[in-house]
Amino acid sequence: MHTRTKRILNLTATALGLGAVSGATLAAWGHRELNRFEFKDITVPLLEPGTLRGKKEFKLLHVSDLHMIPGQDTKIAWVSALDALNPDLVINTGDNLSDEGGVPHVLQALGPLLSRPGLFVFGTNDYFAPRLSNPFNYLLGKKRELSHIELPWQGMRAAFIEHGWRDANQARHEFQVGPVRIAAAGVDDPHHDLDDYAAIAGAPNVDSDLSLALLHSPEPRVLAQFEADGYQLSLSGHTHGGQLCLPGGRAIVTNCGIDHKRVSGLHDFGKMKMHVSNGLGTSKFVPFRIFCRPSATLLRITERSS
CATH class of the missing domain: 1.20.5 (Single alpha-helices involved in coiled-coils or other helix-helix interfaces)
Known part of the structure; x- marks a missing residue:
């Protein structure tokens, strides 16, 4: 040669x-x-002056994308410890499961938080198990097909409701926590077109102090409808913050219709604030995070300056 x-x-x-x-x-x-879980703490001035009646803030804990599988004891302990923050309201934006045996571990992780007021919507990985797919399709932004292997979501939903959490999948709710009157609405996962906005369409109650929009995936077509109806704050997950990112947390893909700059964190969507959680887990078939550590967020909702 x-x-x-x-x-x-x-x-x-x-x-x-x-x-x-x-x-x-x-x-x-x-x-x-x-x-290597991270705790994020954000202040959002949304309430009319005087709403809190002398209280400093309304604490909203946002958790998403647990993707729980058996044996994740560190995650269970970290999520359970979030109860020490004494949140006034817990919002769970779905994809709790990544395995057929995950439900008991989800309930163990969320255990103390289930005793607090809460709302939830589901993602497709609550209903169907994840599937092994071509990683290049993910990097190209191609939507993954559903596995159609059903997960035991009904029991998880029943446990959430039994503990007092409200199911916001295709539903509107009005309730009060402390001095804050809340109007909330949610849709089922729009990433796979499970949503039906017409079922919940319309402005939130004008007498509410805080209006919340819930959806698993931050799809602009649905966010635009919530914004047009006058909701103040949307909460979603799904993106994992990009999960496999460039240095500085710069997402390569968002895995949905939202743009790269709003793949995680607090942003504006028209007149509405939107918070996208980068989530606490991953699919069991892609157990990696690069420059994008898992997290939960405490949003401190305060009064606007007069």
Whole structure:
């Protein structure tokens, strides 16, 4: 074999070997990141002056995308400990499951929080198990097909409701927590077109102090309807913040219709504020997070300046 050809082949083999080592190192790091949970704390001035009657704030805890599988004891302990924040209201925006045996572990993680006022909507991974898919399709932003392997969501839903949480899938609710009168509405997962906005359409009660819009995936077509109806704050998850990101948390894909700049965190959507959680878990088939640690968020809802 010609010396130059052998050199090229040797260099190619070396490059491929280094790439494999680098890939394995990155995967190991990304897997360790799954248990490096972050707590995010945001202040949002939405309430009319005097609403809180001297109270400093209304604390709303937003959790999403647990994607629970058996054996995730660190996640269970971390989520359970969020109860020490004493939230006034808990919002769960779905994809609680990633395994048929996940329900008891979801209930264990959320256990103390279920004793507090709460609302929930579901994502498709509450209804159907995740499926192994081509990772390049994810990076290209292609929607993954449903597995149609049903998960035991009915028992999880029954437990949520039995503890007092309100099901906001295709539903409107009005209730009061402390001095704050809340009007909330939600839709089923719009990422796979399970939503029916017509069933909940219309402005929130004008006598409410805080109006909340719930949806698992922050699809602009649904957010636009909530915004047009006058809701103050939408809450969603689904994106995992991009999950496999570039340095600085810059998302490569959003896995939905929202733009990259609003893949996670608090942003404006017209006149409505929107909060997108980057979630607490991942599909069991993609157990990695790169520059995008799992998190939950406390939104401190305060009065607007007079």
